Amino acid sequence: MASIIERRTIRKYKKEDIPADKLEAMLYQASRAATMGNMQLYSVVITRSEEMKEKLSPLHFNQPMVKGAPVVLTFCADFNRFTKWCDLRNANAGYDNFLSFVNAASDTLLYVQAFCSLAEAAGYGTCYLGTTLYNPKGIIDVLQLPRLTFPIATITLGVPDEQPEQPDRLPHLAYIHEETYADYSSNQLDIIYYFKEQLQENMKFVELNNKENLAQVFTDCRYTKKDNEAMSAGMLDALKQQGFL
Amino acid sequence: MASIIERRTIRKYKKEDIPADKLEAMLYQASRAATMGNMQLYSVVITRSEEMKEKLSPLHFNQPMVKGAPVVLTFCADFNRFTKWCDLRNANAGYDNFLSFVNAASDTLLYVQAFCSLAEAAGYGTCYLGTTLYNPKGIIDVLQLPRLTFPIATITLGVPDEQPEQPDRLPHLAYIHEETYADYSSNQLDIIYYFKEQLQENMKFVELNNKENLAQVFTDCRYTKKDNEAMSAGMLDALKQQGFL
Numbered sequence: 001m002a003s004i005i006e007r008r009t010i011r012k013y014k015k016e017d018i019p020a021d022k023l024e025a026m027l028y029q030a031s032r033a034a035t036m037g038n039m040q041l042y043s044v045v046i047t048r049s050e051e052m053k054e055k056l057s058p059l060h061f062n063q064p065m066v067k068g069a070p071v072v073l074t075f076c077a078d079f080n081r082f083t084k085w086c087d088l089r090n091a092n093a094g095y096d097n098f099l100s101f102v103n104a105a106s107d108t109l110l111y112v113q114a115f116c117s118l119a120e121a122a123g124y125g126t127c128y129l130g131t132t133l134y135n136p137k138g139i140i141d142v143l144q145l146p147r148l149t150f151p152i153a154t155i156t157l158g159v160p161d162e163q164p165e166q167p168d169r170l171p172h173l174a175y176i177h178e179e180t181y182a183d184y185s186s187n188q189l190d191i192i193y194y195f196k197e198q199l200q201e202n203m204k205f206v207e208l209n210n211k212e213n214l215a216q217v218f219t220d221c222r223y224t225k226k227d228n229e230a231m232s233a234g235m236l237d238a239l240k241q242q243g244f245l
Numbered sequence: 246m247a248s249i250i251e252r253r254t255i256r257k258y259k260k261e262d263i264p265a266d267k268l269e270a271m272l273y274q275a276s277r278a279a280t281m282g283n284m285q286l287y288s289v290v291i292t293r294s295e296e297m298k299e300k301l302s303p304l305h306f307n308q309p310m311v312k313g314a315p316v317v318l319t320f321c322a323d324f325n326r327f328t329k330w331c332d333l334r335n336a337n338a339g340y341d342n343f344l345s346f347v348n349a350a351s352d353t354l355l356y357v358q359a360f361c362s363l364a365e366a367a368g369y370g371t372c373y374l375g376t377t378l379y380n381p382k383g384i385i386d387v388l389q390l391p392r393l394t395f396p397i398a399t400i401t402l403g404v405p406d407e408q409p410e411q412p413d414r415l416p417h418l419a420y421i422h423e424e425t426y427a428d429y430s431s432n433q434l435d436i437i438y439y440f441k442e443q444l445q446e447n448m449k450f451v452e453l454n455n456k457e458n459l460a461q462v463f464t465d466c467r468y469t470k471k472d473n474e475a476m477s478a479g480m481l482d483a484l485k486q487q488g489f490l
Contacts, residue, residue, distance in 0.1 A: 001248075001274070001362065001363050001366040001367075003246075004274060004275070004277055004278075004359055004362060004363055005274045005277060006277075007277040007278070009279060024417055024421065027417050027420075027421055028414075028417035029246070029249060029250045030249070031414045031415070031417065031420075032249055032250060032251075032252040032411075032414070033249075033252070033358060033361075034254065034361070034371075034373035036375045037375075037463065037467055037468060038412055038413070038414075039463070040414065040415050040419075040420060042420060043420045043421075043422060043426065044420060044421050044422065045422045045423075045424070045425065045426055046421065046422065046423055046424070047424060048423075048424070049424055052424050052425075076426075078420070080428070080429075081419070081420070081429055081434075081437070082463075084428075084429050084434055085429075085434045085437070085438050085460055086460045086463065086464050088431050088434050088435075088460075089457075089458045089459075089460035089461065090457065090458075090460075090461070091458065091460035091461040091463065091464040091465070092461075092464050092465070092470060093460075093464050093470070094464065094468075094469060094470020094471070094473050094474065095468075095470075095473065097473050097474050097477040098477040098480060098481055099378060099379075099473050099476045099477040099480055100473055100477075102350075102378055102480065103375065103378065105347075105350070105351075105354075106350075106354055106375070106378075106397070106398065109350075109351055109354035109355055109358070110354055110357065110358045110373075112355065112358075113278060113354070113355045113357075113358035113359055113362075114249055114358055114362065116278075116279070117246065117249060117358075117359065117362050118246050118249055121246040122246075126279075128279035128355075130281045130282075130348065130351070133344060133347055133348065133351075134344075142425075143422075143425055143426055144425040144426050145426050146426060146428050149426065152351070153351065166277075167283055168283070169273075169276045169277070169283075169285065170276070170285050172269055172272050172273035172276065174285075174326070175272075175276075175285060175287060175288045175289060175323070175326070176269065176272055176288075176289050176291065177288060177289065177290045177291065177388075178290075178291055178293075179290070179291070179292060179293070179294055179297050180290065180297075180387075180388055180389040181288065181290055181321075181388055181389050181390050181391060181394065183325070183329075183391055184325075184326055184329050184330075186333050189326075189329055189330045189333050190333075192326070192330070193330050212334075212335065213334045213335075213336070214334075215330055215331045215333075215334035215335075215336035215338075216334065216335070216336040216337075218282065218284070218327075218331065218336065219331050219336040219337050219338050219339065220336070220337065222282055223282060223339070223340075224339060225337060225338070225339020225340075225342075226339070228339050228340065228342050228344050228345055229339065229342050231344045232342040232343040232344040232345075235343060235344055235347065236343055
């Protein structure tokens, strides 16, 4: 499991392609992850063509990984396949609701992480694009995702052409609770975030953005209330459109 | 990565305990999974006491793994810690919305799967309890989860005391799409679900439940429209209560 412990996000890839059989083998092996009632409530859309990358790129805010990676994978929560099977068997499917969305999204994310672990162990690099949730309607249109499917995560994949430093992580006691959740005192928060706040690169962000501290870089520049609220509305709309709300 | 490929759910555990330092090491190592903006939007509540297992057990429909495992882990989406840090730094946190819930839930599930892969590679067995989402309010109460946290997944963990067969999985072409989503024809569905429908144990389920086919076992017995709709309402309520909607 060294590859999990040594993991880092890879954003630059060699021109080298990924053989279809290798990719398919990993996509199959990852299906060993836990899945609700063994329903496998996910699908993966593989993007290799320049034309499709061109269309996906702006939906991911033109992050260069989309066009720079040989393969882009969009992992979708999928109750369409299961529901269509039920319809075909004269069974009364009831998966057009919010719980079913969360169940399918859970299946999908466990599957994504199992896939990434396998791909990284095989020497590939991955980058997880959180932007998938920012404009789901655009991705639904481009990938022609039907009702009862929803794009959850995008992974760019390729042979690494960089070896960046591992980023910091919080000390584990920051997120472990014994028996019940012990809420955080100001003193504890100071300790938990101390290392992150003192990092050279983070202090530079604060200065560049003309902020008082790192927290304000997050709230005022990177993940603002205004953006989050607008994108929440967009996501709820998309969930309705796809039949989950 | 043999442990991912060979994975099976383990529901019976030896009496053997899991040393705290070993558990903590794995919980730290798993944090190498991708996380949004390096915010680590999760917490884990460790349950070891009989008293707390007693309280959690009915919320998981008395599945015997909860009381039978030395350790029960409840993984929670957590924007509470980050928001409290922002408050402390006079930064205007805007994470009391739906997108932030989905972002935190995504972080949590990637972390869960990375943890399970590490634990299984170390020889432990895990069982993923989907029931966490069925009665979130009960779990929130028992574990005293504050606003802007939400229970997403429960894992029971222990030294395996069984070696069950690996369950079937769909052929990978069932969930892989090239460039765009190719919706399923009746013929394709027949092929995709053929193996599952012919399995001895599944045919027995159909007979036992007095149904015409396996799909009806899912829709009429295991995951019914009525239950899903009631639990969807409960989950949306709980999201409001926790400040995410």
